[in-house]
Amino acid sequence: MSIELKNEIILEIIPTFRVQWEEVQNCHVVLYPEGMVKLSQSAGEIMKRINGKKSIIDIITDISITFDGADVKEDILNFLEVAYGNGWIRIKQ
C-alpha cells in the first residue's frame, strides 16, 4: 500500500487507533484493540501533529522549527508511508 504524499494533503488518525503520551514509557504510543506500539521520539513528534487539520507541509515546517531548522522532510515522508501502511492514518476527505 502506498500513498502519494503531496504537501497540501491533510492527514488524520484512523478512529480505531489512539495516539497518546505515556509517562511511564517516556514515549508516544499507538493503541489499538489489545495492542500497543511504542513510537520513537521522532515518530511521536509526527504522529502527535496528525490531527485532521495540519497539512503535510505544516507538519514538516513545524518539526523542522522544533529541531532547529533541520532537513526532516524525507524522514517524515518515509515515516508517513510506514504509518499509512500500518493503517494508522488516512487522508482527510
Place this chain on the structure above:
Amino acid sequence: MATVGLESNSNQSKPLWLLAELTYRCPLQCPYCSNPVEMAKYKNELTTEDWIRVMQQARKMGATQLGFSGGEPLVRKDLEDLIKEARRLGYYTNLITSGVGMDEARIVAFKEAGLDHIQISFQASNEELNNYIGGSKSFQHKYEMARLVKKYEYPMVLNIVLHRKNVHQIKDILDMTIDLNADYVELASTQYYGWSRINIDQLLPTKEQLENAELVAREYQEKMKDKMKIIYVIPDYFENRPKKCMNGWGNIFLTIAPDGSALPCHAAGQLPGLEFPNVRDHGIEWIWDESPDFNKFRGTSWMKEPCKSCDEKHKDLGGCRCQAYMLTGDATNADPVCDKSPHHEALHNDVKRIDKLSGNKDFESKPLIFRNMKNSKNFTDKKTAEPI
C-alpha cells in the same frame, strides 16, 4: 529518523496489560472456557471501589491496555462506571464479551463512557451449533449486537475458539466475520487448559483438521489483507518448541480474578503452591514487584533441566507453566511441547490417541461437560467428578 519500534520487554517488566475478570457469572456454558474449573469457589466479587483502586494503581505502573472480561462482564451493573473511570485514567479499554446481556442502549452508554473496543465471541457459524456449544440461544442476538457494534463505529474483534466440533466450519466462520465487517478476527484452537482440559477428548482438533484450517485461514488472510486482520493462533501441541507463554511470567500481563486474587496469567489459578495475593490486602506495586507468586517463574532462575542449560531458554522461557503442570504434574518442568522434555513423547502419544479415536461414533457421542456453576461445584467439592 528512526521509525517505529515494537514494544520491547527488556529488563524492567511492567504490567502493561491488565485483565479485569469482573465476574465468573456467565449466561453461556462453553465447554472450553478458560476460567478455572473450580470457579464456584470464587465468591465475594470485588466492589466498584476496589476495581477503581486497582485500575488507578496499575495505571500508575504503566498499564495501558485494560480488558474487561469474565465470565460475562456485562453482568456487572457498574460496568459503565468502570469504563468511564478507566478511560479517564488513560487506558485503552477493551470489552471482551459474549454479547449476551447487551442491547443498543448499553452500546450507546459504553460509547459515552469512552469504551474503545468491543470483542464478541461466537461459538460457530450457524445457529444450531453456536447455541449448543454456548448452551444458550444466543446466535441471533450476537449477530444483531455485532451489527450494532459496527453501527456505533467501534473497532470490532470477533473471537472464535476452534475445536473438533466446529473447525470444519472455518470457511463459513470467516465468511460470517466478513459479513459482520469485523476489523480483527481471532481464531484460536482449544488447548489443554481450564474447562477444555476436562473435555479435551471431545474437543481437540485432529492434525488433519488443523492443517486444513490453517490453509483456509491463510487464504482468507491474503484475500482480506488491508480490510480485516485475521489472527490464527496455531496450537503448539504438534510443535517441537513451546511458545513464550504470556510473553513471560510476570512480564506484561496482570490478571485480577473476580475475588481480587492477582495472577500472572488467567489460567494460573490451577497451579499448586501459589499464594494468590489479593488486591484487598496488597497494592499492585507490591504484588507485581515483590510478591512470591509474581517472582516464582519470572526470568530463568527457577528452571531445572532440560531448560536450565538450554541455549534457547530466553526465547521461550520454558513455555507454559500451566501446560507443564497439567501434563507432567510439576509446574517447574519444561513445557512438554518441547522435544527436549522427557514428557514430550507422552504428549504426542496423547494427541495421537485422540487423533485415532476421533470420528469414532461412540467416542464422539460422549457428553461434553459444560461450564456452569453446578458442574464447577461438583469439581470443587469432589475434585474427581464424573461427567454430568
